Amino acid sequence: MTTSKARGVVDRIVFLRSVRQLHEQKKWTQTRLAEANGVSQPAISQWLKMSRIDAPDVRPDMAGGTPYEIAARYAAKLLDRETMLRQLSAWIYETAEGASPSQGDVPPLSLAGFNLQVGRALDDRFINETDYDRILEAVAD
Numbered sequence: 001m002t003t004s005k006a007r008g009v010v011d012r013i014v015f016l017r018s019v020r021q022l023h024e025q026k027k028w029t030q031t032r033l034a035e036a037n038g039v040s041q042p043a044i045s046q047w048l049k050m051s052r053i054d055a056p057d058v059r060p061d062m063a064g065g066t067p068y069e070i071a072a073r074y075a076a077k078l079l080d081r082e083t084m085l086r087q088l089s090a091w092i093y094e095t096a097e098g099a100s101p102s103q104g105d106v107p108p109l110s111l112a113g114f115n116l117q118v119g120r121a122l123d124d125r126f127i128n129e130t131d132y133d134r135i136l137e138a139v140a141d
Contacts, residue, residue: 002075002124002125002126003075003076003077005075005124006072006073006074006075006076006124006126007076009069009072009076009124009126010069010072010073010076010078012054013054013055013064013065013069013072014055016047016050016051016054016055017051017055017056017057017058017065019033019037019044019047019048019051020047020048020051020052020055021057023044023048030044030045030048054066055069062087062091063078063079063083063084063087066117067087067088067091067093067114067117067118067121068116068117068118068120068121068126070084070087070088070091071084071088071117071118071121071126071127072121072124072126074126074127075121075124075125075126075127081131084127084131085131085134085135088118088135089134089135089138089139090138091117091139093113093114093117093139094113114136114139118132118135118136119132
């Protein structure tokens with residue numbers, strides 16, 4: 001695991017979430033956010049688009065707004081392994097649309113769900129293959 005890379009990811013998510021929350025909850029304009037951050041308004045617009053995907057609000061009883069964030073927090077040593085495993089195993093992942101019951105009892109996971117989140121964390125070495133398999137097994141049950 002790359003602790004410094006994971007910490008950078010967590011910091012970026014926290015920053016994007018705070019920008020989005022200032023815009024949505026505190027009603028800061030994009031111009032005001034741009035001035036406060038020393039960037040252009042189009043940069044703020046891009047940040048807000050990214051934040052809606054990468055930095056949703058932290059879910060209740062979870063350490064992040066996405067499974068990827070939870071894995072990054074674990075890799076950054078901000079979360080212990082058992083908590084990470086428990087939360088990623090309990091997460092409700094999106095299933096592939098149009099999956100028919102004849103494909104088995106477990107609907108296939110969509111890329112927007114498990115693979116994009118937990119698979120990406122594995123690719124980025126925030127979790128190892130053993131953790132990935134344990135989470136997948138728990139999700140499939």
